[in-house]
Amino acid sequence: QEDTPIARFLRYLQFNTAHPNPNYADPISFLISQANAIGLQARTLEFTLSKPLLLLTWPGSNPSLPSVLFNSHLDSVPAEPSKWIYPPFSATLAPDGKIYARGAQDDKCIAMQYLEAIRNLKANGFTPLRTVHISYVPDEEIGGFDGSAKFTGSKEFEDLNVGFVLDEGQASTGDEFRVFYADRTPWELKIKATGDPGHGSRLYDNGAMENLMKSVEVITKFRESQFDIVKSGEAMNSEVISVNPVYLKAGIPSPTGFVMNMQPSEGEAGFDLRLPPTADPDLIKKRIAEEWAPARRNMTYEVIEKGPIRDYLDRPLMTLTNDSNPWWPVFKQAIEAAGGKLSRPEILASTTDARFMRQRGIPTFGFSPMTNTPILLHDHNEFLKDTVYLRGIEVYESVISSLSSFKGESY
Ligand SMILES: CSCC[C@H](NC=O)C(=O)O
Ligand SMILES: [Zn+2]
Numbered sequence: 121q122e123d124t125p126i127a128r129f130l131r132y133l134q135f136n137t138a139h140p141n142p143n144y145a146d147p148i149s150f151l152i153s154q155a156n157a158i159g160l161q162a163r164t165l166e167f168t169l170s171k172p173l174l175l176l177t178w179p180g181s182n183p184s185l186p187s188v189l190f191n192s193h194l195d196s197v198p199a200e201p202s203k204w205i206y207p208p209f210s211a212t213l214a215p216d217g218k219i220y221a222r223g224a225q226d227d228k229c230i231a232m233q234y235l236e237a238i239r240n241l242k243a244n245g246f247t248p249l250r251t252v253h254i255s256y257v258p259d260e261e262i263g264g265f266d267g268s269a270k271f272t273g274s275k276e277f278e279d280l281n282v283g284f285v286l287d288e289g290q291a292s293t294g295d296e297f298r299v300f301y302a303d304r305t306p307w308e309l310k311i312k313a314t315g316d317p318g319h320g321s322r323l324y325d326n327g328a329m330e331n332l333m334k335s336v337e338v339i340t341k342f343r344e345s346q347f348d349i350v351k352s353g354e355a356m357n358s359e360v361i362s363v364n365p366v367y368l369k370a371g372i373p374s375p376t377g378f379v380m381n382m383q384p385s386e387g388e389a390g391f392d393l394r395l396p397p398t399a400d401p402d403l404i405k406k407r408i409a410e411e412w413a414p415a416r417r418n419m420t421y422e423v424i425e426k427g428p429i430r431d432y433l434d435r436p437l438m439t440l441t442n443d444s445n446p447w448w449p450v451f452k453q454a455i456e457a458a459g460g461k462l463s464r465p466e467i468l469a470s471t472t473d474a475r476f477m478r479q480r481g482i483p484t485f486g487f488s489p490m491t492n493t494p495i496l497l498h499d500h501n502e503f504l505k506d507t508v509y510l511r512g513i514e515v516y517e518s519v520i521s522s523l524s525s526f527k528g529e530s531y
């Protein structure tokens with residue numbers, strides 16, 4: 121079998137790491153064999169049974185300095201094979217150079233690019249000043265609570281003395297690389313309505329369906345008001361509050377579907393809510409209580425906050441992108457040294473494990489070196505071009521060597 125960067129990437133893509141039953145053991149064995157071949161220390165940690173985490177280490181010449189950590193998640197979202205042109209875990213390299221696989225962009229590319237970059241740096245005789253760690257964590261796609269959340273809260277993590285983290289970002293459709301300084305915080309919102317049941321033919325006030333549908337209407341209006349801000353160009357998608365319906369549950373089941381001549385006494389709807397770090401969570405809570413699910417309309421609700429919203433010093437979870445963050449110019453210049461350019465730093469529309477590092481006050485950027493690439497994470501036919509993948513390795517050579525050589529004061 122071939123042993124080239126592309127062949128190694130394809131092998132890593134072939135592990136079926138899709139939820140709800142991600143294979144963690146085999147990709148970890150593979151990564152350990154890669155680490156051994158390159159000469160990196162490897163350690164497996166298991167904060168949750170059957171959800172292992174792999175930590176690789178390249179010791180720096182001054183290990184007392186804060187280290188730099190490169191994170192990626194092992195798991196993937198599911199794929200619907202019938203909707204793909206190649207099977208999602210076959211990792212097919214098409215004649216045009218596109219590598220099709222679930223995880224090609226999200227985020228198995230960076231997992232292997234980190235290793236390839238270190239392999240090349242070592243071959244060139246480079247030695248880091250600061251210790252470099254790579255973490256491969258489970259369960260990011262389902263919130264990271266059994267993965268990164270436990271890891272970053274552990275004694276083992278504290279002992280790494282991490283000063284800066286790079287985690288996954290997103291593809292860029294243009295020539296510039298994207299960098300993310302914050303994530304949005306996800307909330308799950310479930311609203312429930314109750315009301316008098318009645319004959320399907322009757323018109324009466326305060327039925328459960330009427331109450332529920334009124335709420336859906338009010339929430340839809342709010343959604344439109346936020347989307348209008350995006351459509352008018354005033355803000356980016358990730359800078360507003362998104363609220364999207366994800367399920368509706370009501371009706372009285374019958375063997376053929378639903379009973380059609382009864383108005384049900386309860387109904388429920390679920391929403392995915394995302395708050396940018398600038399949003400005031402108390403204001404949204406007030407809005408939910410008073411407008412979206414008011415008791416006066418026989419509504420109840422449940423908000424589940426899926427993760428932190430402020431850091432340990434009660435600051436919003438944001439990493440600064442100006443010179444008051446000493447890592448920012450180092451990172452920016454490393455991209456430029458590799459012949460790249462960064463676009464304006466962004467908030468990520470979705471959510472990653474970076475929030476758990478930011479919560480501990482560690483400066484953390486989201487970055488995946490993919491330019492001129494359609495954004496296909498969680499989509500059918502996710503692919504990454506071989507040339508884009510290989511250029512990404514060079515970008516990380518610059519990034520890893522610059523960050524690990526940074527002599528300045530870090531916090
Ligand atoms: C509840 S946190 C979920 C994290 C997940 N991350 C990637 O897609 C997301 O939905 O953004
Ligand atoms: Zn991801």
Ligand SMILES: [Zn+2]
Nearest residue numbers: 197226261497
């Ligand atoms: Zn994802």
